[in-house]
Amino acid sequence: MRSGTYIVNEPQGTDNGLVSGTDQEVVETKMANEPVEQQQQQQQQQQQSEQTKIKPREKTHSVYKSAITKLLCGLYCLLLVVFGIVFSIANALTVKEREHKYYLEIFLIYLYLVALVILLYFQIWILRGVKLRQNYFDTNLRVVIRRSQDNIQLSPGLGRKGEDQQAEDPADADRKQKDSLERNQKELLDHVSTDSIASVQSQFVVPGEGQVAHVGEGINFYLRLGALAFSIGSVTLDGFHIASYFETDNTSTCESEIYTVVYVLHLIFTFVQTFFLFKNHKLVIDKNKASVRFGLMHLLAANMCVWFVTAVTETSEDFRQQDFDYRLAHNISTRKSCYEEVTLARTASPYLFPSTIIYSIIAAGIIYRMYTYVGVKVTQRWPSHTSLTSSVPHGAASMDCEKANKGLFTGLLIAVITLIAIATFFVFESRLKDPVTAIQVFFILEITLLLITGCSIIFGHIRLAELRFQENFFLSLDSVLLVISLGGAYCYLAFMLISAGSMISSFGLSSILSLVVICVALIQTTMQAIFILDGLCRCAENDTQVERKPGRSLVTFMLVCNLALWVVSMFEIKKTMVVPFHERFYGILSWNVMLHTCVPLFIYFRFHSAICLSKMWYQCYQKEKMI
Numbered sequence: 001m002r003s004g005t006y007i008v009n010e011p012q013g014t015d016n017g018l019v020s021g022t023d024q025e026v027v028e029t030k031m032a033n034e035p036v037e038q039q040q041q042q043q044q045q046q047q048q049s050e051q052t053k054i055k056p057r058e059k060t061h062s063v064y065k066s067a068i069t070k071l072l073c074g075l076y077c078l079l080l081v082v083f084g085i086v087f088s089i090a091n092a093l094t095v096k097e098r099e100h101k102y103y104l105e106i107f108l109i110y111l112y113l114v115a116l117v118i119l120l121y122f123q124i125w126i127l128r129g130v131k132l133r134q135n136y137f138d139t140n141l142r143v144v145i146r147r148s149q150d151n152i153q154l155s156p157g158l159g160r161k162g163e164d165q166q167a168e169d170p171a172d173a174d175r176k177q178k179d180s181l182e183r184n185q186k187e188l189l190d191h192v193s194t195d196s197i198a199s200v201q202s203q204f205v206v207p208g209e210g211q212v213a214h215v216g217e218g219i220n221f222y223l224r225l226g227a228l229a230f231s232i233g234s235v236t237l238d239g240f241h242i243a244s245y246f247e248t249d250n251t252s253t254c255e256s257e258i259y260t261v262v263y264v265l266h267l268i269f270t271f272v273q274t275f276f277l278f279k280n281h282k283l284v285i286d287k288n289k290a291s292v293r294f295g296l297m298h299l300l301a302a303n304m305c306v307w308f309v310t311a312v313t314e315t316s317e318d319f320r321q322q323d324f325d326y327r328l329a330h331n332i333s334t335r336k337s338c339y340e341e342v343t344l345a346r347t348a349s350p351y352l353f354p355s356t357i358i359y360s361i362i363a364a365g366i367i368y369r370m371y372t373y374v375g376v377k378v379t380q381r382w383p384s385h386t387s388l389t390s391s392v393p394h395g396a397a398s399m400d401c402e403k404a405n406k407g408l409f410t411g412l413l414i415a416v417i418t419l420i421a422i423a424t425f426f427v428f429e430s431r432l433k434d435p436v437t438a439i440q441v442f443f444i445l446e447i448t449l450l451l452i453t454g455c456s457i458i459f460g461h462i463r464l465a466e467l468r469f470q471e472n473f474f475l476s477l478d479s480v481l482l483v484i485s486l487g488g489a490y491c492y493l494a495f496m497l498i499s500a501g502s503m504i505s506s507f508g509l510s511s512i513l514s515l516v517v518i519c520v521a522l523i524q525t526t527m528q529a530i531f532i533l534d535g536l537c538r539c540a541e542n543d544t545q546v547e548r549k550p551g552r553s554l555v556t557f558m559l560v561c562n563l564a565l566w567v568v569s570m571f572e573i574k575k576t577m578v579v580p581f582h583e584r585f586y587g588i589l590s591w592n593v594m595l596h597t598c599v600p601l602f603i604y605f606r607f608h609s610a611i612c613l614s615k616m617w618y619q620c621y622q623k624e625k626m627i
Helices: 021-032 034-094 103-126 149-154 170-191 194-198 221-245 249-254 257-279 289-329 344-372 405-431 435-464 477-502 509-535 543-548 552-569 572-578 581-586 588-619
Strands: 005-009 142-146 202-206 212-214 283-285 378-382
Touching (some): 034 289, 103 289, 221 344, 221 588, 289 344, 289 588, 344 572, 344 588, 405 435, 435 552, 435 572, 477 509, 477 588, 509 552, 509 581, 552 588, 581 588
Parallel strands (some): 005 142
Antiparallel strands (some): 212 283
């Protein structure tokens, strides 16, 4: 939008209500030409009625076409997701060592190749010539105060009271009048406050017909940063799988040749998609809407398929590896197996495969948000988020640690204690060969962290209740992702609750501590979800709250504690291997299915909670809620 000139006209003197002679002539002429004007009006009304008959038909056809396109794209996405689930489960149940059917590999190759073509289509054709702009308004605005000649003559200047308005010479009088006008305009401009100018808003709808703009609902920067971090973990695991194919002759015969191509394509797809989403998360597209919707639905289906295929494949691989180790430990005769040598990929997989699943969840959420903005017109308002004198948003909170130092340093102390406890766990488990003591130390650490975090949630909710609640932010993308991950956390904790309660007689104190951890975790996760969902809708109501920042120290403390809990949750699979009473209760296969399905969501809940708390830390103490 070009820089505008806002003209404010001051009220002039009113007339006496009489009609001049010129006005009477105009009225008489209008009465004489009234029949002609009536005919013209009738013709215009007929044309408008014909146009109104055509426009609803065109509008109905456009709505129908859009609905059919959305339906077909949704069915295509559903079909791909179903194929991904069925192919991965069928492959896990029927696959034999060194015998390959290739149908899952071919399906994944199709997914990744088409996804790469779509991403290139977006980058080359859709986004060609589109610049990334955060603000569609020019802050160099010029405000002109226009005063009538009568008011200037009747009223003295703001800063020149008692000025002599008379002049001896007509030329001097004109010059003085002109100078007085300029001075009054300048002085009035100085006296106009930014608040009065800000009350005049100019709406600007973007994007235009057949255009593209970066004005949609933005994704939290820390969430995008998390997607970048988890993509690095996913790409690293792909690199380990590619290297494992060439590691030994034995592993090269176990994996099919096509599967190596699958890992290469997934690595490239993850890298390109991360770049696209990180840069274009606010993208709103109003051209080629059918092809754009198809492309976004394919990307959404690809990420969902990666989620399910990774969970099923990792479950199958871990089960086969554990079954081979069990047979080997009990001297059960086995033929030569692909699981004799533990490769680098299998060693790192328990720690890195959740990164692939979590990245797919985040990417799917961002893509669905972009899909909802296809063909949508976003109304931009000036100057609701832009100051006249600064590019900083009006009422924005500073990014320093004001009112958060106590919570920050207390949280860092808790984080240091957590790292020491994790190191102690590995010392007892690996070097001292005392898994019982190791797991007890780990359980005591979790209980302490959960209790401290739960108490801070109660006090934080009391403090944040002072802020204003905004209902329209309740169903944001962060809230939806948090609820999805909370469901996975509930499933994981419920499965463990059953097994821990049933194995108390066999494992004693370890099982009791596990039961306490699960019960406390269920309460803490519920309280934390409620606190975050409520806090994401809060904002400051007045300048006093912006200055005081109630509860910010507690939010900072909870943020650091959730990062510590996220680090602890990364060792969930290792923890269940140390004292495997869950595995003994459910069986190897069943427990592996539960573990690989729910643990990534449980880990993501801790990570996304920290993301949402960081968003609360910044946005709760602004007068206006920023997207």
